Amino acid sequence: MTQIEDTSREMRIDPESFAGGYFRNAVYRHWDPYEDIPQSLLEQDRQRLIESDIGHEQFEAFRASVAKFGAGEEAVTEDLAPLMLVFDDIDDQMFISSQIYEEAKHTQFFDRYWREVVNPVAEAKGWEVTSPTDQRYFPEGYVELFDRTEEAMHRLLEDGEDTPTNRAKAFCHYHLVVESVLAQTGYWGLQATFSEGPPENWNETEGDDVYLDGLIEGITRIRSDEGRHVGFGMHKVQRLVAEEGVDPDVVQQTLAELLPLVSETVQTDFDTDSDPTPLVEYAQEKLSKRIEIITNAEAELPPVEELVKIEGADDHAAAGDD
């Protein structure tokens, strides 16, 4: 509801609110997808791939994961819209508007990467040039996960369906499973495969020695944004459980229903010659820590500054000190 007249408050916004602090962090951490990821870095990625001895099968796996990220970011840009309509609080609305904008930037990055790196490399190698929307890139589990997320978000707009429990389910689908587990795991995997100095526990495989600095720069910035998005979702679920009487089992159950779909997606991403076990372990470990926090009313969320820092990666992009 638009509140032109409102006697319940003195000022329009509350900068001290949780969402207000997150909005401020989003503004402070703003990055420009055109300027901050320079053309020269993408040209370098293209050149390195062309000159590398990457095989066709490995390239297929690589572009399949780029396609999944692109489609995923596009889907979540749209699927956030119902929240904008159901939130009453201007601070929440302001934060969600920053998140929609950020998801749009993420979509733009992957589209650009396909045009400027993926297709020219395929062409130079004499391989088929494909479209990032080609159905071959989307396994059943992936499609199912995004369909269910869309349904959980859009349900909030239906008559009588905007209940605390349905909101908790929506946040579990979108912020906890898609953004937290699926995206963060996938990004971590790409980072481990294509950046110098892979994180510990990653089973480095022979031939994975192409360093794609443009891709890494983009996903480092995206992961940082995602850290903030996930923090917002965790906070919302925690409050719904602590204050609105949502049964914590709803959280556990929703996550349990969706996790097999994540495993299916992650495994098909990296199954050419690397072992996906560390990825899946990483996902589960992250999620169990998060469930502990959100189902405990007293537990404190890490501060947003910590959530936007990227572990296991060069921090300079996320730290905003460039």
Ligand SMILES: [Fe+2]
């Ligand atoms: Fe995103």
Ligand SMILES: [Fe+2]
């Ligand atoms: Fe996000």
